[in-house]
Amino acid sequence: xxxxxxxxxxxxxxxxxxxxxxxxxxxxxxxxxxxxxxxxxxxxxxxxxxxxxxxxxxxxxxxxxxxxxxxxxxxxxxxxxxxxxxxxxxxxxxxxxxxxxxxxxxxxxxxxxxxxxxxxxxxxxxxxxxxxxxxxxxxxxxxxxxxxxxxxxxxxxxxxxxxxxxx
Amino acid sequence: xxxxxxxxxxxxxxxxxxxxxxxxxxxxxxxxxxxxxxxxxxxxxxxxxxxxxxxxxxxxxxxxxxxxxxxxxxxxxxxxxxxxxxxxxxxxxxxxxxxxxxxxxxxxxxxxxxxxxxxxxxxxxxxxxxxxxxxxxxxxxxxxxxxxxxxxxxxxxxxxxxxxxxx
Numbered sequence: 001x002x003x004x005x006x007x008x009x010x011x012x013x014x015x016x017x018x019x020x021x022x023x024x025x026x027x028x029x030x031x032x033x034x035x036x037x038x039x040x041x042x043x044x045x046x047x048x049x050x051x052x053x054x055x056x057x058x059x060x061x062x063x064x065x066x067x068x069x070x071x072x073x074x075x076x077x078x079x080x081x082x083x084x085x086x087x088x089x090x091x092x093x094x095x096x097x098x099x100x101x102x103x104x105x106x107x108x109x110x111x112x113x114x115x116x117x118x119x120x121x122x123x124x125x126x127x128x129x130x131x132x133x134x135x136x137x138x139x140x141x142x143x144x145x146x147x148x149x150x151x152x153x154x155x156x157x158x159x160x161x162x163x164x165x166x167x
Numbered sequence: 168x169x170x171x172x173x174x175x176x177x178x179x180x181x182x183x184x185x186x187x188x189x190x191x192x193x194x195x196x197x198x199x200x201x202x203x204x205x206x207x208x209x210x211x212x213x214x215x216x217x218x219x220x221x222x223x224x225x226x227x228x229x230x231x232x233x234x235x236x237x238x239x240x241x242x243x244x245x246x247x248x249x250x251x252x253x254x255x256x257x258x259x260x261x262x263x264x265x266x267x268x269x270x271x272x273x274x275x276x277x278x279x280x281x282x283x284x285x286x287x288x289x290x291x292x293x294x295x296x297x298x299x300x301x302x303x304x305x306x307x308x309x310x311x312x313x314x315x316x317x318x319x320x321x322x323x324x325x326x327x328x329x330x331x332x333x334x
Contacts (some may be wrong), residue, residue: 023226023305033296034239037229042312054220057211057250057287057309059190062204072201074323083224083309087283108210116254116305120224129200138190138283140252140307140323145209 009111017096019044021118044120048080049143056145062132064106067167074126080144085118087138093131099124171277184263188285211287215247215311225313229299234334238325241293246319247311252285254305260298265292
């Protein structure tokens with residue numbers, strides 16, 4: 001059965017899928033508040049205006065998964081980006097495939113995010129639902145709010161594919 | 168010299184200034200991802216469209232202050248809201264006064280935010296620069312990105328007022 005390799009999450013590796021949200025020297029940053037804070041500026045492309053959308057802020061409280069686990073499905077949001085920032089100081093897994101009419105199952109990637117790393121899925125990026133590890137984990141989410149009935153979630157089932165993540 | 172009372176941060180107490188961002192039962196919430204996550208939905212009024220603005224995501228890395236401390240200034244962003252979510256599991260202080268041409272210094276409030284509580288300053292709310300406590304603290308910030316030269320920060324100096332926060 002296919003097993004995904006778990007890769008470290010880096011900005012370069014994640015670029016085809018969106019941005020890594022983290023405070024490091026490669027981001028534009030500058031001092032504010034009389035030197036009491038450093039601002040790491042504009043770290044993600046928040047792309048939510050399609051179809052009259054707006055940015056909204058939510059919290060996801062996720063139950064942890066245990067490995068090995070089988071991938072259930074990939075989903076995509078054709079109308080907007082979706083950013084996740086971990087609030088609980090725990091690592092988590094990010095499973096993605098590039099945007100397109102259907103995901104290329106041979107090109108699914110799995111990244112292990114460190115506690116200080118968020119991700120922003122670009123509009124249309126295929127992704128597995130959030131995979132928390134170790135303990136219940138909160139995430140701040142910045143995604144698109146729209147009108148009732150907006151078609152902003154496509155699903156691609158994977159249970160028949162037997163794709164696994166192993167420890 | 169005037170000393171601010173440090174109050175616990177609650178949604179009700181903070182309503183004149185914006186929203187508290189937290190996952191609790193009083194927020195609209197619903198199950199997603201086959202029951203693996205609970206979504207606490209649309210917790211803040213992200214109000215950034217004035218003057219052609221857009222939502223951006225940044226990280227502020229703040230140095231801690233020690234108490235007692237004297238308030239330096241209040242600032243406001245007349246073109247947009249500004250949301251802060253703590254990432255470092257530490258409490259922090261929020262100092263605010265209601266929107267208006269100048270802050271009413273007799274009505275300044277100081278709230279102690281718990282680690283799981285973020286705040287969203289409504290457009291125009293007067294606020295002191297971020298007051299981290301205990302250790303360097305990261306915050307995810309959702310505020311307004313605009314054009315160079317947009318006038319989106321007014322300052323009201325306070326050093327002459329001798330307003331203090333004590334432990």
